[in-house]
Amino acid sequence: MASQLKVDTLTGVTTAGSIVVTGEGNSTTNLQQGLCKSWGCNEQIGTISVLDSFNQASITDITTGQHSTTRTNNMSSVNWTVSFLNTADNLSNDYSMVHMGMRTGNGTLLDKSTSVVSGYAKNSSHSGIDLSNLGYQIFGDLA
Amino acid sequence: MASILRVNTLTDASSNNSIATSFVAGGSAKAWIDIPAGLGSINASFNVSF
Numbered sequence: 001m002a003s004q005l006k007v008d009t010l011t012g013v014t015t016a017g018s019i020v021v022t023g024e025g026n027s028t029t030n031l032q033q034g035l036c037k038s039w040g041c042n043e044q045i046g047t048i049s050v051l052d053s054f055n056q057a058s059i060t061d062i063t064t065g066q067h068s069t070t071r072t073n074n075m076s077s078v079n080w081t082v083s084f085l086n087t088a089d090n091l092s093n094d095y096s097m098v099h100m101g102m103r104t105g106n107g108t109l110l111d112k113s114t115s116v117v118s119g120y121a122k123n124s125s126h127s128g129i130d131l132s133n134l135g136y137q138i139f140g141d142l143a
Numbered sequence: 144m145a146s147i148l149r150v151n152t153l154t155d156a157s158s159n160n161s162i163a164t165s166f167v168a169g170g171s172a173k174a175w176i177d178i179p180a181g182l183g184s185i186n187a188s189f190n191v192s193f
Contacts, residue, residue: 005150006158013146023168033189034171079186081177107180139175140187 037080038071038138044121044130051133057115065128066103068111068118073142075114080140082117087131097124098131114143 010031012019019031038055042048048061057072082102089095100121103110111118119136123129154161176188185193 002152003150004152004154004161005148006154006156008156010153021164021168021171023173029168029171029173029190031167031171034173036172077187079177081175081187104180109180139172139189140177 033141035139036137037073037075037140037142038069038117039136040069041133041135042067042069043132044134045132062103062118063128064130065121066118067134068103068116069136070115075138076141076143078112078114080138082136082138084119084121085131085133085135093125094123094127094129098122098129100131100134 010019017032020028021031021034023029036054038053040053040056040059041051042053042059043051044061044065044067048059048067050056050059053069055072057070059067059069061067084100086100087095087098089098098121100119102112103118103120117136117138119134121129121131121134150164152161152163153167172189174188174190176191177186178184179186185191
């Protein structure tokens with residue numbers, strides 16, 4: 001029988017921040033650990049703007065290809081992970097094989113904090129490039 | 144006491160923002176890891192075995 005649970009908040013009984021969810025098979029997973037804690041779909045071409053987002057408080061255009069965003073609800077530490085959108089273009093090498101990662105200087109992270117994640121998009125010529133619909137997803141522990 | 148709720152859909156008390164529990168299970172990340180560059184160590188992870 002189909003059923004529907006109407007609640008505004010889900011909280012674990014044994015541990016408030018830990019709810020077990022049965023996966024697609026027989027294994028279980030953890031609701032809180034598996035949730036994306038922040039994501040963004042932002043427009044960087046022209047004036048930077050937010051197309052849609054979750055737990056993203058602000059966005060800053062640093063320079064060509066580089067931007068940073070902040071969280072409304074911060075992470076508990078800097079030990080979280082992020083994935084960025086990449087693109088490929090069939091017409092222009094300027095937009096081909098665009099790869100994006102957190103900004104670093106000689107391998108040292110420049111901006112990563114409990115609130116801030118920055119992104120640096122470069123094309124196949126390793127030149128910074130502004131992206132349309134640039135996206136990211138953060139996983140880790142909320143504060 | 145540990146408890147299990149068997150439901151097909153979660154929704155808020157105002158009947159908005161509903162989501163099928165199949166999306167909760169299917170749409171949640173099953174594993175992630177944060178490894179600092181060049182350090183050969185692990186900052187944090189979920190469901191990763193070494």
